[in-house]
Amino acid sequence: MTTDSTLLSARGLSLFFSEIPALVDVDIDLWPGEMLAVVGESGSGKTTLLNVLSGRMMPDAGTVWYRDPSDRLHDVQAMPAPDLRRLHRSEWGFVHQDPRANLRMGVTAGGNVGERLMASGARHYGQIRAAALGWLQQVEIDADRIDDLPRTFSGGMLQRLQIARTLVTNPRLVFMDEPTGGLDVSVQARLLDLIRSLVSRFRIAAVLVTHDIAVARLLAHRIAVMQRGRVVETGLTDQVLDDPQHPYTQLLVSSVLQA
Amino acid sequence: MKGYNFAYLDEQTKRMIRRALLKAVAIPGHQVPFGSREMPLPYGWGTGGIQVTASVLGADDVLKVIDQGADDTTNAVSIRRFFARTAGVRTTTVTGDATLIQTRHRIPEARLREDQIIVYQVPQPEPLYRLEASRAETRRMHALADYGVMHVKLYEDIARLGQVAISYDYPVMVNGRYLTAPSPIPAFDNPKLHMMPALQLFGAGREKRIYAIPPYTQVRSLDFEDHPFRAGRAPHACTLCGADDSYLDEVVVDNRGGRIFVCSDTDYCARRRADGHVGAQGLPKAAE
Numbered sequence: 407m408t409t410d411s412t413l414l415s416a417r418g419l420s421l422f423f424s425e426i427p428a429l430v431d432v433d434i435d436l437w438p439g440e441m442l443a444v445v446g447e448s449g450s451g452k453t454t455l456l457n458v459l460s461g462r463m464m465p466d467a468g469t470v471w472y473r474d475p476s477d478r479l480h481d482v483q484a485m486p487a488p489d490l491r492r493l494h495r496s497e498w499g500f501v502h503q504d505p506r507a508n509l510r511m512g513v514t515a516g517g518n519v520g521e522r523l524m525a526s527g528a529r530h531y532g533q534i535r536a537a538a539l540g541w542l543q544q545v546e547i548d549a550d551r552i553d554d555l556p557r558t559f560s561g562g563m564l565q566r567l568q569i570a571r572t573l574v575t576n577p578r579l580v581f582m583d584e585p586t587g588g589l590d591v592s593v594q595a596r597l598l599d600l601i602r603s604l605v606s607r608f609r610i611a612a613v614l615v616t617h618d619i620a621v622a623r624l625l626a627h628r629i630a631v632m633q634r635g636r637v638v639e640t641g642l643t644d645q646v647l648d649d650p651q652h653p654y655t656q657l658l659v660s661s662v663l664q665a
Numbered sequence: 666m667k668g669y670n671f672a673y674l675d676e677q678t679k680r681m682i683r684r685a686l687l688k689a690v691a692i693p694g695h696q697v698p699f700g701s702r703e704m705p706l707p708y709g710w711g712t713g714g715i716q717v718t719a720s721v722l723g724a725d726d727v728l729k730v731i732d733q734g735a736d737d738t739t740n741a742v743s744i745r746r747f748f749a750r751t752a753g754v755r756t757t758t759v760t761g762d763a764t765l766i767q768t769r770h771r772i773p774e775a776r777l778r779e780d781q782i783i784v785y786q787v788p789q790p791e792p793l794y795r796l797e798a799s800r801a802e803t804r805r806m807h808a809l810a811d812y813g814v815m816h817v818k819l820y821e822d823i824a825r826l827g828q829v830a831i832s833y834d835y836p837v838m839v840n841g842r843y844l845t846a847p848s849p850i851p852a853f854d855n856p857k858l859h860m861m862p863a864l865q866l867f868g869a870g871r872e873k874r875i876y877a878i879p880p881y882t883q884v885r886s887l888d889f890e891d892h893p894f895r896a897g898r899a900p901h902a903c904t905l906c907g908a909d910d911s912y913l914d915e916v917v918v919d920n921r922g923g924r925i926f927v928c929s930d931t932d933y934c935a936r937r938r939a940d941g942h943v944g945a946q947g948l949p950k951a952a953e
Binding site: 487488491495510513514516517520521522524525526529530531532534535552553 | 808809810811812813814816817820821823824825888889890891892
């Protein structure tokens with residue numbers, strides 16, 4: 407692959423919250439079908455980076471370019487609001503740490519999964535329901551839960567439901583903000599397994615924000631390490647984690663508890 | 666009437682409302698904010714409709730006011746009398762004779778004409794309000810035509826109940842662009858909104874919004890391809906006039922569970938009876 411075919415690329419992103427640097431001159435490249443993990447401690451600017459990349463927040467400086475399926479480049483920050491919203495409900499997806507922030511808790515599982523289809527114009531009840539059913543099975547939720555409300559679901563199921571809801575429109579690019587945060591270890595492992603298989607089966611590119619090095623190692627092809635708003639080290643996941651060059655990365659890797 | 670301007674409202678207020686109406690007609694189905702005034706009747710009784718009526722009423726207009734289709738209910742009688750006193754206009758109960766019709770909850774059965782205006786009293790102009798609590802967000806959704814969530818509501822009804830369970834205020838798409846609340850008319854009346862020759866004006870007094878559907882505008886009730894919109898009515902004929910095509914009210918007539926179904930449009934029912942139609946328990950005209 408060449409640099410010409412990046413799906414998403416950011417150059418010189420900077421953002422300050424008054425005096426606090428959230429992003430300092432950040433460059434990011436993402437190729438189709440690739441998973442990039444952004445790791446770092448709390449307050450290092452990971453989530454801010456995700457918000458800027460997805461056009462939900464404006465940077466003080468820098469640009470984010472997105473290449474659409476017909477090979478046209480779009481400046482995400484300069485994109486008109488209707489276009490950006492269309493992108494967010496079709497070609498892009500966003501998986502939140504707290505599934506309750508994304509799901510409609512008063513709407514059945516089937517309705518939650520079908521919403522993005524209906525928002526992008528699907529008007530055939532039978533087909534919407536079939537698609538919802540198919541995706542519930544993909545994320546290992548029993549088909550007979552389709553008419554249950556999300557509040558009767560466990561935390562792990564909620565997160566899987568959120569993933570089904572996000573992937574139903576076959577997005578090319580998914581932003582994930584700590585998708586396994588707040589789940590117990592066995593549920594986390596199952597979810598990571600699921601994300602890994604779905605992402606590779608549907609060739610979805612993803613930017614994954616996590617503070618958990620193990621999650622990054624399991625899922626990501628490449629990794630970017632952030633500290634105080636700067637990307638201090640970037641490279642192939644195994645390379646960076648096995649042979650960290652930057653002192654901060656060394657500290658991060660050595661702080662992981664060995665079970 | 667002494668001490669009041671023609672049709673109660675002062676001229677500056679009427680101009681403000683007419684400006685909002687012009688904008689509303691120019692953007693069919695779009696909710697236009699306006700400076701709703703305190704009116705001499707409570708919110709929910711038609712403060713929005715009455716302000717719109719006052720603003721478009723002329724001295725030679727003939728006014729008809731209906732509430733649930735009836736000309737003789739409290740709300741209809743009071744508003745009709747209000748304009749008879751404050752504007753001195755002629756009033757009527759005959760749909761065909763009226764140039765201006767203010768309505769709550771119904772569209773008359775008789776087809777309206779190009780030279781008529783119908784004013785709806787609207788309690789809640791925002792069709793998305795049960796689905797999205799934030800008005801800032803619903804405004805953004807209207808701006809971006811982001812109406813997926815409304816279909817989610819229809820999907821939920823079909824998944825749980827086998828059919829769309831909205832019997833009144835059934836949401837419509839106006840001119841293929843704006844999702845609009847048709848006010849609490851029964852879904853039975855929705856097809857009448859489509860390509861109506863008369864100008865349709867909607868006023869919501871408490872919510873301070875005006876919107877409009879100009880004559881001959883496309884109005885589609887939301888549905889799914891495999892669950893098309895259906896306008897429901899009670900499966901009976903009117904007990905008084907025998908009509909089987911009108912919207913019916915169910916009336917309890919005794920303490921033993923006795924009930925009859927009668928046309929909710931009183932003018933339509935009366936005209937049919939005058940033409941000699943008699944229902945199952947309809948009395949001969951002379952005995953009324």
